[in-house]
Amino acid sequence: MTRVAIVGGGAAGLLAGIAAAWGGAQVTIYEKMRVPGKKMLITGKGRCNITNACEIPDFIKNLPGNGRFLNSALHRFTNDDIVLLLESNGLPTKVERGGRIFPVSDKAKDVVDTLVRIYTEAGGKLQTDTKVIDIMVKEGHVYGVRTVNGVYEADRVILAAGGASYPGTGSDGGGAKLAKKLGHTIVPLKPSLIPLESDYPYVDDLQGLSLRNVQATLLADGVKLGSEFGEMLFTHFGVSGPIVLSLSNLAADALAAGKDVELEVDLKPALSEEKLDARIQRDFVQYSRKQVLNGMKDLLPQRLIPVVLDMSYVDENKFINQVSREERHRLLQTLKHFVITISATRPIAEAIVTAGGVSVKEIDPKTMESKRIKGLYFAGEVMDIDGYTGGYNLQAAFSSGHAAGEAAAAEE
Ligand SMILES: Cc1cc2nc3c(=O)[nH]c(=O)nc-3n(C[C@H](O)[C@H](O)[C@H](O)COP(=O)(O)OP(=O)(O)OC[C@H]3O[C@@H](n4cnc5c(N)ncnc54)[C@H](O)[C@@H]3O)c2cc1C
Known part of the structure; x- marks a missing residue:
């Protein structure tokens, strides 16, 4: 035998x-x-x-x-x-x-x-x-x-x-x-298939939040390396979840080559910029007398709203009917291009x-x-x-x- x-x-x-x-x-x-x-x-x-x-x-x-x-x-x-x-x-x-x-x-x-x-x-x-x-x-x-x-x-x-x-x-x-x-x-x-660390200033505010049906694109020195649609998660160190893990190999190689790595998330991939703008305007008409912090809940998870507003340089206490066209445009850009800087991968363990x-x-x-x-x-x-x-x-x-x-x- x-x-x-x-x-x-x-x-x-x-x-x-x-x-x-x-x-x-x-x-x-x-x-x-x-x-x-x-x-x-x-x-x-x-x-x-x-x-x-x-x-x-x-x-x-x-x-x-x-x-x-x-x-x-x-x-x-x-x-x-x-x-x-x-x-x-x-x-x-x-x-x-x-x-x-x-x-x-x-x-x-x-x-x-x-x-x-x-x-x-x-x-x-x-x-x-x-x-x-x-x-x-x-x-x-x-x-x-x-x-x-x-x-x-x-x-x-x-x-x-x-x-x-x-x-x-x-x-x-x-x-x-x-x-x-x-x-x-x-x-x-x-x-491989590793969560990514971020030194992005909103990590603490967002930890534990998961996003479904988003499109994440990985960029190295501004060049697109890959893109995935699905679910991601904010953690105490950065980002994880299925689409982040799938992009992590590309991120690891780019970080090892000393490149600046970013994850650009389209929070509303099903809507073109025009359609999303129309949708925001509709919500803004409906909630025109509310403060902007309280008027975007149909569009985004509550915890994400102050971060999106801050990233768009829109005062969260402003009333919606006072938001300028310029500010609305910046909001739209943040929703379509929510950028998270990536500083490292988590350890191999x-x-x-x-x-x-x-x-x-x-x-x-x-x-x-x-x-x-x-x-x-x-x-x-x-x-x-x-x-x-x-x-x-x-x-x-x-x-x-x-x-x-x-x-x-x-x-x-
Ligand atoms: C959190 C997590 C979730 C995962 N989920 C999935 C999933 O759902 N689906 C999927 O397809 N994959 C998943 N994977 C990946 C998958 O588990 C591995 O790819 C797979 O287990 C590899 O099988 P393997 O037998 O080669 O190694 P292992 O399953 O790691 O087995 C190796 C074994 O060798 C033993 N060993 C090591 N050195 C020695 C030694 N010197 N002497 C004696 N024994 C030794 C170890 O104790 C271990 O039991 C996941 C991995 C992790 C970490």
Whole structure:
């Protein structure tokens, strides 16, 4: 029997374990934490956005960090396959907005428990509280793992130790270090899908406010880099929320290049400037005897009104019938171009995903085997692969894990 050792019991490690055990191998997952799948437990705000209902080419588009490398793996273990695996083992799923797939129970723990059960029922062994400190290699071929609890021999080793974000879940960048020791090239780790910090003067006034249906455009030295429509959130340090996370990679690169980065938010993207002007004028007729601070509540969330007025140099105590055409024009411009300066990204520990990792140029895309060391395989976020929110990152972990497990179990 082929002995397969898997480093890490997260999304990729569990799928690798299931595929290897089904392939007839004797499999052990070594997980450094007390329980497996700790990061999966916090995915999708504790609900686990397992995958997406889109077509495979759309997965590749939504994995801007080397999604094409996963073409074969994504076709061989698809979104339908992970859904079928969970459903046939008693965990129904549902599709939500944007094709996002969740368990019907809305509990990430059910996903982890189901995968662990499938793995152990397939004959896989799980050794928790067991950190792997070395992958042992002789004459270009792996022969086992050295752990804090001793040395275990194996014919194949799958490194599925995750990225470097949320280190409290166990993935702390150690996987890339293990690969580096073996001579693999590591593309520098950096945060992806990361909230952005701002030194904008209104951060304290707006923290906790979320905006829906806005269009945010990222600018570097005044040049447009990207634009996203949807929801964003003001926090105590700056901005977060889905559209900010999606633009964050572009922001990180521009900040690293020393550029001035700004997020320009169109608060009323459904209305052209002319239509918005007409709408403001209508509201101003209706509320003409109110102070401007109290006369814009149909247009904006209450907490945003004093900020918009201040940014437009309009005195909030002024009565609406005294607002000049010039002032109304400035208000209109602020509503269409609400600019937030971006000073930094949050640290990598707070990233949803780690960009960078083991260079995919040194990995066979069909088997996930190292091109440098025989018998060594990679799966999941430890590789230089990253995607957007929407279930794409977990599917990348599941598909690459499955490919690695299947190949590692196969006879030479
Ligand atoms: C807050 C948050 C929410 C997210 N939500 C979603 C979502 O809803 N949908 C989605 O698709 N993606 C989501 N992601 C991303 C997704 O969780 C990851 O991309 C995915 O978990 C990567 O799987 P992995 O198995 O490669 O790594 P991990 O899931 O990080 O697993 C790696 C495992 O390896 C173990 N390990 C590390 N080093 C060692 C060692 N030396 N020895 C032994 N064990 C080791 C770790 O303890 C860990 O259990 C989210 C991420 C975060 C942080």
